[in-house]
Amino acid sequence: MPNQTDFRVVFGNDWNRLGTRLEKFSKYFQESLYVNFRTLGERTAGLIRKELRPVKYKGTAERSVSFEIDGKKLSVGATAAHAKYIYYGTKPHWVPIAPLKEWARWKLGDESAAWAIQRSIAKHGTSRFAARKYGTDGANPYLDRVVASNGFKAAVRAFTERTGQDLIARING
Numbered sequence: 486m487p488n489q490t491d492f493r494v495v496f497g498n499d500w501n502r503l504g505t506r507l508e509k510f511s512k513y514f515q516e517s518l519y520v521n522f523r524t525l526g527e528r529t530a531g532l533i534r535k536e537l538r539p540v541k542y543k544g545t546a547e548r549s550v551s552f553e554i555d556g557k558k559l560s561v562g563a564t565a566a567h568a569k570y571i572y573y574g575t576k577p578h579w580v581p582i583a584p585l586k587e588w589a590r591w592k593l594g595d596e597s598a599a600w601a602i603q604r605s606i607a608k609h610g611t612s613r614f615a616a617r618k619y620g621t622d623g624a625n626p627y628l629d630r631v632v633a634s635n636g637f638k639a640a641v642r643a644f645t646e647r648t649g650q651d652l653i654a655r656i657n658g
Contacts, residue, residue: 513655515557521648522559526552528640529561529631536627537563537571542588546571562628572628574612579603 530550537547549565562568580603590596631637 513652517648517651521644522554525640525644526559526561532631532636536631575610577607577610580606
């Protein structure tokens with residue numbers, strides 16, 4: 486097995502420069518991740534907003550979509566208080582009729598449908614919960630659709646390529 490002296494003979498003067506670059510690799514990696522995570526976060530947030538647009542009522546969930554970078558972790562999603570209910574659904578519960586009438590008038594054009602919706606929610610719950618438990622249609626797994634979309638796959642592919650190219654350029658530069 487070659488020792489360090491053998492490598493210095495092979496690499497010559499470039500050995501010290503290579504060592505310096507590799508020491509800086511961690512810093513380069515962090516910087517590259519941050520820059521490219523911002524782009525990936527912005528693109529993913531845009532895809533989530535687009536997916537939420539057809540189901541919006543007042544637009545609170547759509548407007549709350551944001552992203553956060555914490556070290557080597559990127560979090561993207563809606564931060565509105567009711568966003569988790571849109572995604573995961575709810576167990577059966579009794580919904581007040583007044584806001585449901587307003588929603589039914591806006592969404593369906595018929596506020597009298599609110600009574601039937603109220604009974605359905607009381608019996609089955611909403612969205613994802615109802616679909617999982619009762620096998621009904623109407624689930625809105627918007628995050629699943631975003632992750633499965635070609636737009637998200639392209640954004641992740643671009644993130645990977647840009648990060649790799651950026652690291653190579655920084656190490657060689």
